[in-house]
Amino acid sequence: xxxxxxxxxxxxxxxxxxxxxxxxxxxxxxxxxxxxxxxxxxxxxxxxxxxxxxxxxxxxxxxxxxxxxxxxxxxxxxxxxxxxxxxxxxxxxxxxxxxxxxxxxxxxxxxxxxxxxxxxxxxxxxxxxxxxxxxxxxxxxxxxxxxxxxxxxxxxxxxxxxxxxxxxxxxxxxxxxxxxxxxxxxxxxxxxxxxxxxxxxxxxxxxxxxxxxxxxxxxxxxxxxxxxxxxxxxxxxxxxxxxxxxxxxxxxxxxxxxxxxxxxxxxxxxxxxxxxxxxxxxxxxxxxxxxxxxxxxxxxxxxxxxxxxxxxxxxxxxxxxxxxxxxxxxxxxxxxxxxxxxxxxxxx
Amino acid sequence: xxxxxxxxxxxxxxxxxxxxxxxxxxxxxxxxxxxxxxxxxxxxxxxxxxxxxxxxxxxxxxxxxxxxxxxxxxxxxxxxxxxxxxxxxxxxxxxxxxxxxxxxxxxxxxxxxxxxxxxxxxxxxxxxxxxxxxxxxxxxxxxxxxxxxxxxxxxxxxxxxxxxxxxxxxxx
Numbered sequence: 001x002x003x004x005x006x007x008x009x010x011x012x013x014x015x016x017x018x019x020x021x022x023x024x025x026x027x028x029x030x031x032x033x034x035x036x037x038x039x040x041x042x043x044x045x046x047x048x049x050x051x052x053x054x055x056x057x058x059x060x061x062x063x064x065x066x067x068x069x070x071x072x073x074x075x076x077x078x079x080x081x082x083x084x085x086x087x088x089x090x091x092x093x094x095x096x097x098x099x100x101x102x103x104x105x106x107x108x109x110x111x112x113x114x115x116x117x118x119x120x121x122x123x124x125x126x127x128x129x130x131x132x133x134x135x136x137x138x139x140x141x142x143x144x145x146x147x148x149x150x151x152x153x154x155x156x157x158x159x160x161x162x163x164x165x166x167x168x169x170x171x172x173x174x175x176x177x178x179x180x181x182x183x184x185x186x187x188x189x190x191x192x193x194x195x196x197x198x199x200x201x202x203x204x205x206x207x208x209x210x211x212x213x214x215x216x217x218x219x220x221x222x223x224x225x226x227x228x229x230x231x232x233x234x235x236x237x238x239x240x241x242x243x244x245x246x247x248x249x250x251x252x253x254x255x256x257x258x259x260x261x262x263x264x265x266x267x268x269x270x271x272x273x274x275x276x277x278x279x280x281x282x283x284x285x286x287x288x289x290x291x292x293x294x295x296x297x298x299x300x301x302x303x304x305x306x307x308x309x310x311x312x313x314x315x316x317x318x319x320x321x322x323x324x325x326x327x328x329x330x331x332x333x334x335x336x337x338x339x340x341x342x343x344x345x346x347x348x
Numbered sequence: 349x350x351x352x353x354x355x356x357x358x359x360x361x362x363x364x365x366x367x368x369x370x371x372x373x374x375x376x377x378x379x380x381x382x383x384x385x386x387x388x389x390x391x392x393x394x395x396x397x398x399x400x401x402x403x404x405x406x407x408x409x410x411x412x413x414x415x416x417x418x419x420x421x422x423x424x425x426x427x428x429x430x431x432x433x434x435x436x437x438x439x440x441x442x443x444x445x446x447x448x449x450x451x452x453x454x455x456x457x458x459x460x461x462x463x464x465x466x467x468x469x470x471x472x473x474x475x476x477x478x479x480x481x482x483x484x485x486x487x488x489x490x491x492x493x494x495x496x497x498x499x500x501x502x503x504x505x506x507x508x509x510x511x512x513x514x515x516x517x518x519x520x
Binding site: 107147149174198199200203204216234235236237238239240241242243244245246247 | 423426446448449479
């Protein structure tokens with residue numbers, strides 16, 4: 001009796017997971033969200049892409065970027081999507097210990113961080129996904145978690161408006177990029193934005209010009225170029241998002257500039273106070289000391305100004321990180337991914 | 349031979365009759381045109397807006413756009429958001445972009461709004477506290493719309509930082 005009971009529970013869980021276009025949606029994903037994802041993937045696969053974007057093609061290393069190509073690129077990096085409330089307990093398959101994963105932010109790529117921990121702690125780790133044990137031997141296992149921001153219907157518009165479809169797809173491209181990289185570039189992690197950035201001290205920036213923000217931005221730009229249904233207002237809203245993403249890609253010199261300018265600001269304040277003191281001082285010896293110090297500070301300021309001018313005139317470019325994935329994984333061919341998608345569409 | 353001659357004579361006569369008829373007809377038409385001159389539609393005096401009305405509507409538009417400029421999201425607004433909220437483009441930033449789009453749409457449909465709209469776009473690009481992505485968008489649209497709308501505005505004097513100008517180019 002117990003056996004029948006547990007079998008029913010297991011089969012219920014397995015049945016609750018859905019697969020579409022090669023991506024498995026965990027039972028924790030809300031049904032409405034699963035339907036939206038399916039619609040988004042179908043849109044991506046079936047859209048016509050008449051207008052090219054060389055920069056995007058170079059970034060994702062595709063000679064052409066038709067719907068099936070884009071779907072294949074995603075599928076090689078995303079295999080599972082779990083819901084917002086999915087319990088983040090991680091199983092160690094060898095000794096059955098469970099522990100919480102510390103993942104922040106909205107839609108998250110869990111496999112990047114899981115793989116890093118597994119590698120650093122030298123023990124295999126994985127997740128139980130509706131009765132299926134998924135061992136994370138590479139970030140390319142591709143497990144994403146839905147975040148609260150993903151299904152906020154921006155501008156109170158429809159779930160299936162072109163704006164929301166494109167926005168969600170760009171987030172998928174962004175998160176998919178976190179399945180790439182190796183060594184120093186593993187998971188293409190974000191960095192804290194510098195102090196004079198509008199997202200100062202938040203992990204919302206990146207150094208590389210081929211990281212997640214750039215991939216998300218250029219994917220969005222490419223899809224927008226080919227969006228015949230987007231209204232004028234939606235186009236401007238999407239363009240703003242593209243610019244927002246690209247504004248988070250820092251040049252190596254940006255941090256140096258921030259620090260130099262901050263330093264200069266403090267030195268100017270100190271110099272200004274010494275000048276006040278000099279003006280009020282009656283003792284000659286003190287006056288001489290202040291004057292000498294002001295002269296030295298002036299030289300320092302000239303140095304700062306010169307460095308700032310040089311960096312601003314010829315900023316050091318951002319870095320291009322190695323995007324080859326780490327760990328054990330099997331690539332999926334275009335033929336396979338196309339078959340999976342067509343089968344899913346036909347089954348609808 | 350006789351039959352052929354008869355045929356030629358008949359055809360010539362017919363041709364003469366037809367030509368005479370069409371000539372007479374064209375004379376009638378021109379006489380008719382001369383006799384009844386076309387009525388010229390003219391706007392009534394009430395339709396032409398007065399100088400006062402033009403100035404008033406410009407002031408209203410200017411006030412409306414100034415209000416829109418103040419409502420654009422600022423860097424200070426972003427500082428109130430959590431890291432989770434800023435991981436992808438915050439909704440207030442997307443809404444700001446949509447609002448700029450709405451202003452452009454209105455100018456596209458109403459020519460008299462274009463001059464003030466270009467002014468709005470430049471002021472938006474110059475505004476130090478407005479979110480950089482929106483400043484860059486405004487600058488991009490300034491450069492795109494000036495030649496399309498054929499509006500004059502001295503953009504060489506615009507105080508738009510280089511990085512904003514460069515960012516604005518990246519959506520094209």
